[in-house]
Amino acid sequence: MKKATHLFLFVFLACWTASSSWADHPKLMVLRGNITELSELNIPWVLSEHGHHVFDSKYLPAINQFREQGHDHFIIKPFSAFKPITKNQTKGNANPNIQGLLNQLDIGRWYNDVVTLSSWSRRTATTGNVSAANWLANQFSQMGYTVSQPSFTVQGQSTKNIMAEKVGTVRPDDWYLVGAHMDSISNTSQAPGAVDNASGCAAVVEMARVVKDMDFEASLLFICYSGEEQGLHGSAFHVSTLSNNQTLSQLKAALTMDMIGYSSNNDRELLIESSQAHTQLMNLIASMAATYAPGLTTYTSTNYWGSDHVPYIDAGVPAVLLIDDDYGVYPGYHRSTDQPENIDQDQAMKIITTNLATLANLAGAVFSDDLIFMDDFE
Ligand SMILES: [Zn+2]
Numbered sequence: 001m002k003k004a005t006h007l008f009l010f011v012f013l014a015c016w017t018a019s020s021s022w023a024d025h026p027k028l029m030v031l032r033g034n035i036t037e038l039s040e041l042n043i044p045w046v047l048s049e050h051g052h053h054v055f056d057s058k059y060l061p062a063i064n065q066f067r068e069q070g071h072d073h074f075i076i077k078p079f080s081a082f083k084p085i086t087k088n089q090t091k092g093n094a095n096p097n098i099q100g101l102l103n104q105l106d107i108g109r110w111y112n113d114v115v116t117l118s119s120w121s122r123r124t125a126t127t128g129n130v131s132a133a134n135w136l137a138n139q140f141s142q143m144g145y146t147v148s149q150p151s152f153t154v155q156g157q158s159t160k161n162i163m164a165e166k167v168g169t170v171r172p173d174d175w176y177l178v179g180a181h182m183d184s185i186s187n188t189s190q191a192p193g194a195v196d197n198a199s200g201c202a203a204v205v206e207m208a209r210v211v212k213d214m215d216f217e218a219s220l221l222f223i224c225y226s227g228e229e230q231g232l233h234g235s236a237f238h239v240s241t242l243s244n245n246q247t248l249s250q251l252k253a254a255l256t257m258d259m260i261g262y263s264s265n266n267d268r269e270l271l272i273e274s275s276q277a278h279t280q281l282m283n284l285i286a287s288m289a290a291t292y293a294p295g296l297t298t299y300t301s302t303n304y305w306g307s308d309h310v311p312y313i314d315a316g317v318p319a320v321l322l323i324d325d326d327y328g329v330y331p332g333y334h335r336s337t338d339q340p341e342n343i344d345q346d347q348a349m350k351i352i353t354t355n356l357a358t359l360a361n362l363a364g365a366v367f368s369d370d371l372i373f374m375d376d377f378e
Contacts, residue, residue, distance in 0.1 A: 029057050030082050032305055033074030034333040037187075041066060050085045050271050050299055051328030073334065075305060085301040088272070088286035097367035098360050102292055104210040105356065107349040113139075113202035114261070115340050118192040122184040124227045125157035128191075132182055133162050136224050139205055140164035143212040145222070152237040154227040159183075161234045162224045164208055169366065170217035176363040177221045177254040178355065179235065180204050181228030181308055190336040195327075195343060197228070200257035203352045207359065217364030218252070225308055228258075229334075235308035239315045251312070253281060253362055254319035258307040259327040260351040261343035268347040269297045269325035270354065274309065276302045278318045285320060288357040293350035299325060322351055 028046065031038075031053045035045070041062055046054040055063075063076065116135065120128035133149070140147045145164035152159065162182070168174065180200030184193025192198075201224050208222040225234025235256070242248040263269065270289060272282045282300045289298045304313055304321065312319030324330075324347060332338035359365075 027057050028054055028079040029060060029076055030054055030079050031063065031074050031076050032303065034328050034330060035074075036329070036331050036333045036335070037071050037073075038063065038066060048329055050301060050325055051323070052082065052085070052303070053328060054079065073306075083276075083302045085271075085299050085303070088283065088298050088300040089290045090283070090287045091290040092287045094291050098357055098365065099292065101210065101214075101360055101365060102353050102356055105206060105349065105352055107345050109209075110202050110206040110348065110352065111340070111343070111345055113205050114194055114198045114343065117182070117198035117201055118194040118340050121186070121189065121191045122182060122193055123186070123191050124154050124183045124230055124233075125159045129159065129183055129226060133160055133224070133226065136162040136182060136201070136205065140208060140222065143208055145208065145212070150237070150241065152227070152233065154230050154233045159226040159234075161226055161238060164222040166211075166216065166220045168217050168219040168363070169215045170364065172219050173250050174218040174363075175221055175251045176218055176359060177223060177251060178204050178207055178257075178359060179223040179225060179254060179308055180257045181226070181234060182224040183226045183228055183234075184338070185229040185334050186336050186338070187334060188336045192336065192338055194338050194340045195262045195330060195332060196259045196334065196338055197257075198340075199259060199261035199343060199348055203257050203260060203348070203355070206352060207356050210356070211359075211365070215366040217366060218362070220359070220363055228308055232308055232311055236311040239311040239317075243315065248315060248317065251317050254309065254312040254317055255322070255355055255358060256308045256319065257322045257351070257355065259323050259330065261345070261348040262324045262326055262330045263344040263347045264326040264329050266344070267297065268295050268344070268350050269299070270351050271299050271301060271323050271325045273301045273304050273321040273323065274319060275304050275313050278313070278320065281318045281320055284361065285322070285354060285358050288361065289350070289354040292357045293353045296347070296350040296354065297325075298354075322355055324351070
């Protein structure tokens with residue numbers, strides 16, 4: 001990249017992240033999503049950051065034509081419709097008990113689970129999807145959780161979410177959810193979905209694993225969704241179940257993860273996404289990252305779209321998405337090449353660490369003196 005381009009991008013980025021002076025530019029549009037499948041159109045993107053790709057509106061007809069051929073995993077809006085995405089790094093004081101809990105995360109164990117999940121082609125309502133779902137249910141059962149497998153239909157076919165619960169010891173009616181979709185999709189019959197989203201699903205498993213023997217003041221729900229790729233069906237089904245049971249208000253936060261393991265440039269970056277109404281939750285997560293995951297750069301965005309946080313936010317539940325900041329340029333996106341070797345394990349570890357610290361804070365992890373004593377002598 002030439003110097004002049006650098007300077008231009010820097011000025012543009014500064015405006016993009018700090019003010020709205022570019023927002024009135026009538027010719028600029030933003031495409032939100034992954035642009036790998038659009039590469040044949042040779043669009044000269046003005047900027048690609050945070051899964052947002054800025055382009056001149058004269059390319060809109062070509063993109064729309066491409067979309068009509070069935071490529072519809074993105075949205076397009078005028079530049080002015082997007083709110084600035086901001087770097088968000090406020091460090092707090094580390095709690096030694098929480099630090100001790102985070103130290104129990106095992107990235108090698110997580111990666112093994114990513115490899116296991118990626119060995120099944122997990123397209124919704126296929127046998128590979130069922131095998132992965134059963135494996136997940138078995139994992140959670142062996143950890144001692146109460147497991148349920150509610151089923152629902154996607155395009156006329158039955159599929160299921162996998163849910164694992166632990167009831168809180170002090171405020172059992174307050175629920176905190178950690179979720180990620182387990183289904184995958186691809187341009188061929190093989191859909192390994194390592195980054196999208198064995199990475200997030202295995203993170204749900206690893207988080208459940210390290211807290212399995214601990215008490216929490218509030219109740220925990222770990223959930224792996226199916227039917228995400230066909231339109232967020234698993235998370236929408238969960239929201240509708242809670243609404244029907246009149247327990248939606250008991251869900252105090254939903255921490256969802258999607259594509260946490262890709263870095264295009266060896267930087268460790270996290271994009272935290274929710275609506276404006278849940279800025280406080282996003283700020284908490286950003287501060288957990290700054291405190292417990294040094295080296296992870298975090299951005300917050302209120303342009304929420306396209307993953308399992310959406311049905312919760314739309315129903316009024318404080319919900320966030322944690323996603324790698326480079327997902328919009330991941331070459332393996334929705335392809336048979338989405339394999340475990342593409343994963344940046346260190347970045348994934350930092351994102352899982354951030355999410356577990358958030359969960360421990362929100363749901364009130366209970367640390368006994370015995371545990372501290374034991375830790376001192378290990
Ligand atoms: Zn995904």
